[in-house]
Amino acid sequence: MDMLQLGKQVLENQPFSQLLGAVLTKFDSESTELRIPVKDALKQQHGFVHGGVLSYAADNALTFAGGAALGTGVVTSEYKINYVRPAIGQEIIARAVAEYAGKSQAVCRCDIFVVNEGKEILCAIAQGTIARLSAAPSVE
Amino acid sequence: MDMLQLGKQVLENQPFSQLLGAVLTKFDSESTELRIPVKDALKQQHGFVHGGVLSYAADNALTFAGGAALGTGVVTSEYKINYVRPAIGQEIIARAVAEYAGKSQAVCRCDIFVVNEGKEILCAIAQGTIARLSAAPSVE
Amino acid sequence: MDMLQLGKQVLENQPFSQLLGAVLTKFDSESTELRIPVKDALKQQHGFVHGGVLSYAADNALTFAGGAALGTGVVTSEYKINYVRPAIGQEIIARAVAEYAGKSQAVCRCDIFVVNEGKEILCAIAQGTIARLSAAPSVE
Amino acid sequence: MDMLQLGKQVLENQPFSQLLGAVLTKFDSESTELRIPVKDALKQQHGFVHGGVLSYAADNALTFAGGAALGTGVVTSEYKINYVRPAIGQEIIARAVAEYAGKSQAVCRCDIFVVNEGKEILCAIAQGTIARLSAAPSVE
Numbered sequence: 001m002d003m004l005q006l007g008k009q010v011l012e013n014q015p016f017s018q019l020l021g022a023v024l025t026k027f028d029s030e031s032t033e034l035r036i037p038v039k040d041a042l043k044q045q046h047g048f049v050h051g052g053v054l055s056y057a058a059d060n061a062l063t064f065a066g067g068a069a070l071g072t073g074v075v076t077s078e079y080k081i082n083y084v085r086p087a088i089g090q091e092i093i094a095r096a097v098a099e100y101a102g103k104s105q106a107v108c109r110c111d112i113f114v115v116n117e118g119k120e121i122l123c124a125i126a127q128g129t130i131a132r133l134s135a136a137p138s139v140e
Numbered sequence: 141m142d143m144l145q146l147g148k149q150v151l152e153n154q155p156f157s158q159l160l161g162a163v164l165t166k167f168d169s170e171s172t173e174l175r176i177p178v179k180d181a182l183k184q185q186h187g188f189v190h191g192g193v194l195s196y197a198a199d200n201a202l203t204f205a206g207g208a209a210l211g212t213g214v215v216t217s218e219y220k221i222n223y224v225r226p227a228i229g230q231e232i233i234a235r236a237v238a239e240y241a242g243k244s245q246a247v248c249r250c251d252i253f254v255v256n257e258g259k260e261i262l263c264a265i266a267q268g269t270i271a272r273l274s275a276a277p278s279v280e
Numbered sequence: 281m282d283m284l285q286l287g288k289q290v291l292e293n294q295p296f297s298q299l300l301g302a303v304l305t306k307f308d309s310e311s312t313e314l315r316i317p318v319k320d321a322l323k324q325q326h327g328f329v330h331g332g333v334l335s336y337a338a339d340n341a342l343t344f345a346g347g348a349a350l351g352t353g354v355v356t357s358e359y360k361i362n363y364v365r366p367a368i369g370q371e372i373i374a375r376a377v378a379e380y381a382g383k384s385q386a387v388c389r390c391d392i393f394v395v396n397e398g399k400e401i402l403c404a405i406a407q408g409t410i411a412r413l414s415a416a417p418s419v420e
Numbered sequence: 421m422d423m424l425q426l427g428k429q430v431l432e433n434q435p436f437s438q439l440l441g442a443v444l445t446k447f448d449s450e451s452t453e454l455r456i457p458v459k460d461a462l463k464q465q466h467g468f469v470h471g472g473v474l475s476y477a478a479d480n481a482l483t484f485a486g487g488a489a490l491g492t493g494v495v496t497s498e499y500k501i502n503y504v505r506p507a508i509g510q511e512i513i514a515r516a517v518a519e520y521a522g523k524s525q526a527v528c529r530c531d532i533f534v535v536n537e538g539k540e541i542l543c544a545i546a547q548g549t550i551a552r553l554s555a556a557p558s559v560e
Contacts, residue, residue: 293465294463294465294470295460295461295464296461296462296463296472296473297470298461299439299461300472320435321435321436322439323434323435324434324435324436325430325433325434330434330436330437330476331479331483332475332476332479333436335476335479336470336471336472336475339471340471340472355503356503357502357503358502358503359500359501360501361500363496
């Protein structure tokens with residue numbers, strides 16, 4: 001099975017990713033791309049996509065990018081996100097790359113776009129640490 | 141209407157908060173508390189609550205705490221979250237306070253707990269900037 | 281030798297800490313306090329203490345707090361800082377605590393104050409990850 | 421006077437930047453580059469350049485990049501830095517770009533390299549918010 005198929009399978013096994021409707025559209029050693037079609041249930045009170053959805057997208061794309069770089073099971077240790085524009089549109093796209101990969105962790109960046117009438121608009125940027133599972137706090 | 145009722149109304153107007161089942165349980169000038177009962181749809185592939193849910197809880201609790209401190213409409217500009225333990229349990233609790241509030245923004249902190257068989261366990265901590273809506277990038 | 285003496289020795293072996301004039305005033309399992317007397321060489325163009333000095337103080341206080349919690353050689357993996365007020369005064373104080381300590385890392389918070397005519401004023405807050413040296417990227 | 425000359429003048433008016441020996445080598449609407457020749461006084465106890473120096477470089481490069489994007493007086497509101505490799509070498513280079521610039525703030529990214537025997541090695545990455553001075557907490 002190729003990497004993208006493997007990644008899709010992981011995402012399908014995450015009930016929360018299914019609830020949000022996330023789809024993995026790229027997953028290789030170069031970069032990761034996650035897409036979420038916008039539906040009303042993902043919005044906040046002003047009709048924009050909720051920040052929590054953008055955070056989810058950043059978090060998961062960072063994790064997949066770190067996993068591809070480390071070649072193993074991983075968890076997100078931490079990340080930071082800046083929201084720069086309201087997310088108004090039909091689809092969210094999160095694209096992440098590993099800027100560094102060592103033995104125990106990768107440090108990744110992610111750009112989060114909203115697609116509005118075919119045009120991609122940057123709405124958030126993120127940066128975070130992905131840890132190899134054996135070194136992760138989650139399994140301590 | 142008191143502040144907690146006002147806050148509950150805002151949360152009820154966020155379709156994404158309703159999808160996750162979030163409830164505002166404290167909202168005053170001192171602190172904000174948001175709770176999310178855990179259900180299978182909020183989990184990842186290992187049965188833990190998905191990081192995206194903890195991020196949503198941190199993001200929203202920070203926003204409410206900043207809003208209470210600034211006394212106005214606000215948006216989250218940015219935040220950072222560290223996951224420290226896997227979230228295994230029956231309920232997520234996010235508690236946020238404003239450490240600083242100025243004219244245009246507040247800087248807040250948030251502790252995120254999972255309640256497991258009645259015991260609160262710290263599973264993430266966060267810090268972020270909440271901006272007054274008129275000064276926020278969202279309305280530029 | 282007690283912990284505070286041990287910590288002071290580490291700080292004395294950091295030429296950059298000596299250049300800035302940093303002094304460790306508390307270092308135990310509960311918390312860490314680092315102080316820097318303000319001198320002109322630490323300022324920026326408007327006469328405030330330079331943000332880089334506050335960052336240094338946060339970084340080093342976080343590292344010491346993480347080291348005390350982990351009981352071993354450590355490095356700072358990452359941190360985030362929010363500046364909230366201009367630092368005008370005679371002394372900088374950074375106080376850090378470990379909010380979580382596991383096998384391989386600690387997650388810590390830090391408050392940074394400026395002392396102006398005897399009064400402590402919060403000028404920045406920080407949060408970061410301190411890694412045990414054997415798990416740290418620095419030694420890979 | 422061109423932008424680079426203007427930027428150099430600002431840096432020369434920062435006593436802390438002079439103490440560290442920072443030099444502005446690029447400053448235009450596209451990007452900012454700051455360089456710091458390594459000297460013993462900038463190191464920590466293991467002979468690496470102190471994290472506080474990398475933080476200073478990131479902070480200042482982010483500020484200049486945000487200032488170039490906003491075209492006005494600015495301050496750094498907040499930033500986050502991940503250290504990825506020990507900084508061993510003869511010079512530190514911080515390169516920053518604005519990923520977004522609005523009316524009141526810019527969101528920027530920075531790569532921090534150490535030059536070792538002519539080779540640039542990535543040692544840290546950062547992301548932060550630069551605020552227009554009138555909207556900044558510093559002048560409230």
